Amino acid sequence: MTESSSNAQSTVSQLIVDREACLLAPYAMHSADTSGRRYPEALHRYRGPFQRDRDRIIHSAAYRRLAHKTQVFTGEMGDYHRTRLTHTQEVASIARSLGRALRLNEDLIEALALAHDIGHPPFGHAGQDTLDKCLAEEGGFNHNRQALRIVEYLETRYPNFPGLNLSREVLAGQATRVRDARRGGSPLLEVQVVDAADSVAYNTHDVDDALEVGLIELRQLFKVPLWSAAQRRVRKSYQDIAGDELKRAVLHELIEWQVSDLLEQTSRAISSHGVDSVAAVNKSPRLVRASSPIAEQKREMETFLHAHVYRHPLVLDMRREAQGYLCEMFERYSVEMRLLPAWFQSRCAREGVARTVGDYLGGMTDRFALQEHARLFKPFNRH
Secondary structure, eight states: TTOOOOSSOOOHHHHHHHHHHHOOTTSOOOOOGGBBBBOOOOOSSSHHHHHHHHHHHHHHHHHHHHGGSSSSOOOOGGGSSSSSHHHHHHHHHHHHHHOOOOOOOOOHHHHHHHHHTTTTOHHHHHHHHHHHHHHHTTTTTOHHHHHHHHHIIBBBSSSSSBBBBOOHHHHHHHHHHHHGGOSSSOOOOOHHHHHHHHHHHHHHHHHHHHHHTTOOOOHHHHHHHHHHHHHHHHHHOOOOHHHHHHHHHHHHHHHHHHHHHHHHHHHHHHHHHOOOHHHHHHOOOOOOOOOHHHHHHHHHHHHHIIIIIITHHHHHHHHHHHHHHHHHHHHHHOOOOGOOHHHHHHHHHHHHHHHHHHHHHHHOOHHHHHHHHHHHHGGGGOO
């Protein structure tokens, strides 16, 4: 009996099906309706298909490496700011809160959230831009597409199949994040919820990190509409707080306010479009969306972050240094393939040298990339 055959359920599997039938909305993705996996597997005795997806992602090497991959700032600027792992956990937390309130499949939501950034290379978007240029003649490099490559092929944890053999729902959800792989119709509501949670998390937490490392000051945010509106909301309950207390309260309010807005708007959209099934979700426009006022204020916040944080001279200096390191390593590995680990050397003939080098560099953490660069080039720079 496989996960793609939902007619005959084991006793424990039937308990999962019955539980979801009681708890989940008809427009949620139920485990009983999964399309299964590319490589059929026997049903698990006590875990549903999306629970297994979540567990496989958590136990993957690529997921663990997120702990040492930066979001915006490098470790040289302190240890308070987010890594890709902490960002991923925060996205999962927000997404699960949204999903529970909307009666969606939380196991599927968590699996999607935990996998959404798993394809990021070292040094954040600077690393992605560099590898995209290095691989321009091979189709480029995109972290969303790389996440699929990792879970479908690069992870080697099981003897019976390559990759993690995740459910088709998780793979399809990740594919919606790849611009040139999108298909007609809206994705599952669980997918839409993770996308919305990602937006809430990175806007709010990039502000928090930038304040902590001193790239911006609190007074600069008073002119940013989303921040100033959240601050006014805080002041209604706490009139006398200031400084760090005010900052923390506003950051909390930003998340609470945006999540509440998403729930209100989504519930209204589900009702107005008469959505009562997964098929109806697919035929509807995107349902998980912020209200127009908050959406506009979020765009203004992103403009502020781009101008004052992502383009800050210190960030740009770190970006240039990191990009230089990756370029040098890409060129060196491409010429001297013997420097690659044996498993990657064996793949060069089949995958091509450039793509194989890109896979190796893309899987590195920031710390390991710096160590490898020193190992490869420091001996040549002694004099």
